[in-house]
């Protein structure tokens with residue numbers, strides 16, 4: 001009886017300590033919020049990431065969204081482009097709602113991607129925890145009729161009903177198929193089109209057009225604003241080189257080398273100026289200078305508003321820099337870019353993950369984890385749990401995943 005009483009007392013003390021710690025962390029967090037908050041719609045240490053929350057609601061300090069991600073985004077901090085696709089008779093899949101599921105009548109799923117891309121990873125949600133291991137993934141390369149197994153079938157559990165499956169294809173795929181008993185319990189399939197690794201990276205251009213005090217700087221092409229109209233030009237969402245200074249070029253240097261699967265380039269959408277981008281040349285420079293750079297030259301018959309460039313096969317090297325050049329004919333001297341998206345992922349050394357490779361994997365046997373999530377195909381090392389295999393206490397802190405709240409929690413944990 002005495003022992004029981006002491007145990008109860010000890011537990012009550014522990015609960016009280018946790019509560020005090022929570023309060024302390026909350027005050028530090030609120031203080032930090034008031035002093036360091038980003039402009040609405042942005043988050044991260046340097047406010048360099050864009051929020052992608054449903055109904056344009058603000059995101060938390062770690063990018064997470066209380067109301068879920070907006071339609072075209074998913075995954076950690078809603079930073080991953082959710083590739084849209086078509087499929088027959090599966091309204092419950094196309095609605096991208098995790099609460100609507102297969103009623104058990106469909107045993108195989110075939111989806112056709114709206115944009116053919118190299119596959120990297122997919123996220124699958126079930127309504128039954130046993131289904132996670134009962135699914136197989138195939139892809140059909142572009143201009144091919146035969147489906148192939150994913151070369152890399154590593155899986156990492158996100159929660160009890162959600163799993164990420166790696167499927168790194170070097171070729172561009174136009175279809176994905178799922179089979180296995182798990183399909184009967186399937187609710188959602190998210191196909192990753194990568195993260196926009198271009199956002200707020202270091203941009204420069206050959207020259208900058210100025211009008212009075214207004215400047216159309218190189219960084220306007222990676223400011224997250226996709227406006228392409230005259231009105232947008234006025235509010236400087238686009239770049240503009242100086243016509244006096246010869247054929248324009250624009251360069252973007254990544255803070256760390258990246259793997260790239262797709263480029264999306266927004267042109268200025270006005271009759272005067274759309275043509276200026278015609279026949280542009282896009283170059284991706286390798287980290288290792290002995291690799292041959294990737295180049296693409298536009299050969300469309302007329303200028304477009306949005307260009308989607310998908311290298312096929314996928315660029316095999318780590319990219320440190322990209323460059324856009326106008327063709328140097330007399331009529332194409334000014335370079336204007338309204339936004340450049342580079343979809344891909346940072347290239348982390350083995351054992352590290354995160355948007356800046358700043359976190360350590362905690363996988364069984366010291367294995368590597370998924371760069372996008374920290375998830376471990378081999379399972380979390382002993383003492384670690386959750387989507388990112390963080391420590392038990394760290395995972396608790398992770399639920400209040402706001403910087404520096406989380407770190408405050410860590411401090412309490414370690415000391």
Ligand SMILES: [Ca+2]
Nearest residue numbers: 220225237338
């Ligand atoms: Ca822009």
